[in-house]
Amino acid sequence: MTGTGKLIRLILRRDRSILPLWAVLLGLVPAGYVASFEGLFPTEADRVEYAQVSASNAGFVTLYGPLHGSSLGELVAWRAGFLPVLVALCALLTVVRHTRTDEEVGRTELIGAASIGRHAPLAAALITTCAASLLLGAVLTAAMLGQGMPAEGSVAFGAEMALAGCAFAGVGAITAQLTSSARSARSIAIVALGVSFVLRVGGDVSAIGDGSLSWLSWLSPLGWVQHLFPYGVNNWWPAVLTILFTLVAASVAAVLLTRRDFGAGLLPARLGPASASFGSPFALAWRLHRGLLLGWTVGFALLGLIFGGVGGSVVDIASDNQGLSDIFARLGGSDALVDSYFAGTAGIVGLIAACYAVQATLRLRDEEQTGNAEAVLSTAVSRYTWAGTHLFFSLLGPAVVLTAAGVATALAYPAGDFGAILAGTLVQLPAVWVLAALAVLTFGLLPRLSAVAWAAPAVCLLILLVGQTLQLDQWFLDISPFTHVPHLPGGEASATPLVTLTLIAAALTAVGIAGLRRRNIPD
Amino acid sequence: MTEAIDATGLVKRFGKVTALDGLDLHVATGEVHGFLGPNGAGKTTAIRILLGLMRHNGGRVTLLGGDPWSEATALHKRLAYVPGDVTLWPTLTGGEVIDLLGRLRGGLSGQRKAELLERFQLDPRKKGRTYSKGNRQKVALIAALASDVELLILDEPTSGLDPLMEEVFRQVILEEKRRGDRTVLLSSHILAEVEALCDRLTIIRDGRTVETGTLTDMRHLTRTTIQAQLAGPPDGLATLTGVHDFQLDHDRVRFDVDTDALEPALQKLVQVGVRSLVSQPPSLEELFLRQYQRADR
Ligand SMILES: Nc1ncnc2c1ncn2[C@@H]1O[C@H](COP(=O)(O)OP(=O)(O)OP(=O)(O)O)[C@@H](O)[C@H]1O
Ligand SMILES: [Mg+2]
Numbered sequence: 001m002t003g004t005g006k007l008i009r010l011i012l013r014r015d016r017s018i019l020p021l022w023a024v025l026l027g028l029v030p031a032g033y034v035a036s037f038e039g040l041f042p043t044e045a046d047r048v049e050y051a052q053v054s055a056s057n058a059g060f061v062t063l064y065g066p067l068h069g070s071s072l073g074e075l076v077a078w079r080a081g082f083l084p085v086l087v088a089l090c091a092l093l094t095v096v097r098h099t100r101t102d103e104e105v106g107r108t109e110l111i112g113a114a115s116i117g118r119h120a121p122l123a124a125a126l127i128t129t130c131a132a133s134l135l136l137g138a139v140l141t142a143a144m145l146g147q148g149m150p151a152e153g154s155v156a157f158g159a160e161m162a163l164a165g166c167a168f169a170g171v172g173a174i175t176a177q178l179t180s181s182a183r184s185a186r187s188i189a190i191v192a193l194g195v196s197f198v199l200r201v202g203g204d205v206s207a208i209g210d211g212s213l214s215w216l217s218w219l220s221p222l223g224w225v226q227h228l229f230p231y232g233v234n235n236w237w238p239a240v241l242t243i244l245f246t247l248v249a250a251s252v253a254a255v256l257l258t259r260r261d262f263g264a265g266l267l268p269a270r271l272g273p274a275s276a277s278f279g280s281p282f283a284l285a286w287r288l289h290r291g292l293l294l295g296w297t298v299g300f301a302l303l304g305l306i307f308g309g310v311g312g313s314v315v316d317i318a319s320d321n322q323g324l325s326d327i328f329a330r331l332g333g334s335d336a337l338v339d340s341y342f343a344g345t346a347g348i349v350g351l352i353a354a355c356y357a358v359q360a361t362l363r364l365r366d367e368e369q370t371g372n373a374e375a376v377l378s379t380a381v382s383r384y385t386w387a388g389t390h391l392f393f394s395l396l397g398p399a400v401v402l403t404a405a406g407v408a409t410a411l412a413y414p415a416g417d418f419g420a421i422l423a424g425t426l427v428q429l430p431a432v433w434v435l436a437a438l439a440v441l442t443f444g445l446l447p448r449l450s451a452v453a454w455a456a457p458a459v460c461l462l463i464l465l466v467g468q469t470l471q472l473d474q475w476f477l478d479i480s481p482f483t484h485v486p487h488l489p490g491g492e493a494s495a496t497p498l499v500t501l502t503l504i505a506a507a508l509t510a511v512g513i514a515g516l517r518r519r520n521i522p523d
Numbered sequence: 524m525t526e527a528i529d530a531t532g533l534v535k536r537f538g539k540v541t542a543l544d545g546l547d548l549h550v551a552t553g554e555v556h557g558f559l560g561p562n563g564a565g566k567t568t569a570i571r572i573l574l575g576l577m578r579h580n581g582g583r584v585t586l587l588g589g590d591p592w593s594e595a596t597a598l599h600k601r602l603a604y605v606p607g608d609v610t611l612w613p614t615l616t617g618g619e620v621i622d623l624l625g626r627l628r629g630g631l632s633g634q635r636k637a638e639l640l641e642r643f644q645l646d647p648r649k650k651g652r653t654y655s656k657g658n659r660q661k662v663a664l665i666a667a668l669a670s671d672v673e674l675l676i677l678d679e680p681t682s683g684l685d686p687l688m689e690e691v692f693r694q695v696i697l698e699e700k701r702r703g704d705r706t707v708l709l710s711s712h713i714l715a716e717v718e719a720l721c722d723r724l725t726i727i728r729d730g731r732t733v734e735t736g737t738l739t740d741m742r743h744l745t746r747t748t749i750q751a752q753l754a755g756p757p758d759g760l761a762t763l764t765g766v767h768d769f770q771l772d773h774d775r776v777r778f779d780v781d782t783d784a785l786e787p788a789l790q791k792l793v794q795v796g797v798r799s800l801v802s803q804p805p806s807l808e809e810l811f812l813r814q815y816q817r818a819d820r
Binding site for chain 2: 180181270271272273274275276278279280281284287288291370371372374375376377378379380381382518520521522
């Protein structure tokens with residue numbers, strides 16, 4: 001572990017702009033909710049009614065988690081329920097970046113010679129990331145106290161976010177030991193986060209229905225931290241559980257590290273064929289995209305199964321709960337409730353598909369940066385063909401994964417209208433294309449800023465999460481292409497927005513490709 | 524069309540940085556042409572322009588009789604390129620990459636591939652991520668050499684190869700040369716390699732061509748070092764054109780003299796009277812060092 005301190009300083013220097021961005025900015029988000037909830041629900045009675053409806057709305061529970069109270073603090077903490085996922089994502093990306101990525105590109109080797117212990121890079125990455133998570137928690141606690149919220153609840157609220165970060169820093173540390181490529185390490189860690197999210201959703205939504213699967217939440221670190229219930233019961237023992245999990249994960253990573261060779265993964269590299277059975281640019285793109293496509297398709301099918309499977313709970317609540325029947329009647333009856341639930345989950349699925357689309361599109365930039373693009377473009381492959389073969393996957397891949405999600409949802413909810421549920425998912429495609437096209441645009445015109453393409457799904461997610469809560473202006477909500485997608489099932493099906501979004505996507509793609517045709521490679 | 528590469532006055536700017544500033548490069552069909560210059564001189568940039576990966580801001584260039592930017596795809600069927608820093612797709616094996624690149628260029632000979640794998644002692648079944656730097660380099664080299672093309676563009680192809688493999692590379696290029704059906708542009712920092720392989724060479728510095736010609740021409744530009752013990756004072760020797768770095772220590776002199784000025788300098792020595800004389804033969808190495816070093820000025 002010698003040299004850990006030095007490496008921590010190095011990490012802080014390299015991440016001096018990105019670390020504060022997520023640690024402070026994400027920490028400040030919930031404080032903004034306080035005023036808006038006070039404005040929306042000024043009286044106790046308003047809050048109780050809202051809480052009753054929300055606590056049993058499967059769509060809300062899916063996004064934000066379980067709700068057990070109606071105080072202002074509880075509502076705010078509940079509404080910030082998607083934040084742990086974002087914090088966990090930032091944490092695992094940071095850990096992988098400072099362990100496996102460095103090792104893969106040889107930076108670790110460079111500093112490794114300078115009397116630095118074998119475990120130091122791992123320790124430095126973990127310590128820094130956990131410290132950043134704790135900072136985030138502290139910022140959140142301070143901001144909530146500043147809004148005049150109760151002390152214990154504010155501390156519990158801060159702890160919820162901080163521990164989500166620590167737990168997934170541990171997960172990232174383990175996956176970084178498994179394979180020799182940073183990309184695979186990242187993918188495995190993100191899949192673990194996805195599984196954790198899906199388990200929490202399954203358990204929580206089941207809990208508001210018949211409760212038979214509510215134990216699923218307890219298999220998920222995201223489920224644990226959400227069961228702190230800040231400002232309500234202020235449960236502390238799930239926090240202890242999460243701390244133990246983090247320590248175990250860090251130790252496992254440290255042991256795995258000593259079991260493997262430098263630069264290698266634990267999963268052994270196997271020999272492959274000595275000659276290729278393929279020889280076209282399209283076949284190459286297929287080889288590079290197929291793993292990603294397969295992984296996302298399986299993930300989307302699982303997500304669809306969960307979303308569809310808990311659909312039944314939505315009906316149960318509506319029919320069983322006497323006290324709520326009035327409210328549901330006002331909202332349009334149980335059919336409308338189920339419809340709006342599936343329209344809501346379709347929106348979430350669409351946004352996740354957009355992340356896949358952006359990731360697949362930015363493979364082009366990966367190829368350029370590694371130098372592989374240079375090798376391919378120095379053969380008789382034109383730039384159009386090269387870009388086209390990759391875009392085939394980043395534009396049609398989302399159609400495949402959305403179909404998988406839609407079909408799985410509909411199959412898992414046999415009482416519903418198969419066609420309508422599938423359609424609700426597929427109408428997301430034009431909005432997904434717009435975000436993919438924005439990635440093509442940045443890649444073609446401003447290649448060095450390609451990573452900025454991730455801002456688009458981030459902004460759309462933000463609009464989805466805080467847009468209605470903060471009662472933002474319609475023009476702001478309209479920025480997100482997903483705002484314009486018809487809400488199916490239940491809503492009005494209209495082709496106009498779909499055609500418009502597709503045309504916008506086509507135009508952006510065309511401009512991006514034209515930019516690519518003109519520019520230096522590599523740039 | 525006798526020139527495989529014909530570039531005159533090439534200019535390439537990256538924002539404020541001028542990477543190429545009037546570069547001339549002429550490579551005749553069938554020759555092995557050395558391309559030398561200090562780090563950052565612009566070799567890789569020039570090669571990328573030849574490959575249509577980058578667009579030049581000034582000057583004119585033809586490659587195999589065509590425009591490298593607008594006719595890139597057609598021209599690339601006739602050439603193979605080995606980049607200076609070879610990366611491979613982590614999940615493809617070396618053998619797959621060789622076949623793939625060969626087919627994308629328009630065909631490769633399976634027999635030639637097998638022969639080169641044998642000579643370079645490369646295991647083609649390993650995945651890209653598990654190859655060492657030298658072995659990655661070999662994959663790209665074999666892919667280029669086994670391809671059915673008339674022009675090879677090699678950017679520091681032996682960086683990372685061990686001396687044994689470097690020797691194999693030299694043998695293979697010498698065989699190509701004997702067969703005489705391929706043109707090779709070889710960018711390199713290894714002088715012995717250039718001396719052994721190249722018919723002609725071009726030295727560039729700061730994006731400009733400073734020297735170009737055959738090795739024999741180059742030897743003309745080299746200087747012989749003379750050390751002599753003289754019978755009398757060496758009047759006028761120091762100011763003779765072509766004499767450089769003149770040093771006098773009692774009756775001993777030491778100076779460098781251009782090959783062209785060797786005769787007048789020797790005559791002068793004989794006039795004065797020579798007691799002993801040591802002459803060091805001209806070396807290309809010194810010429811290169813001299814050309815490289817001027818960059819510091
Ligand atoms: N994409 C780019 N953007 C900005 N500057 C660049 C770019 N590519 C090259 N340069 C600059 O152009 C100059 C020439 O670089 P180049 O890579 O062509 O040199 P080189 O002769 O190949 O050097 P070496 O022997 O180190 O490989 C350098 O000053 C370099 O910094
Ligand atoms: Mg170079």
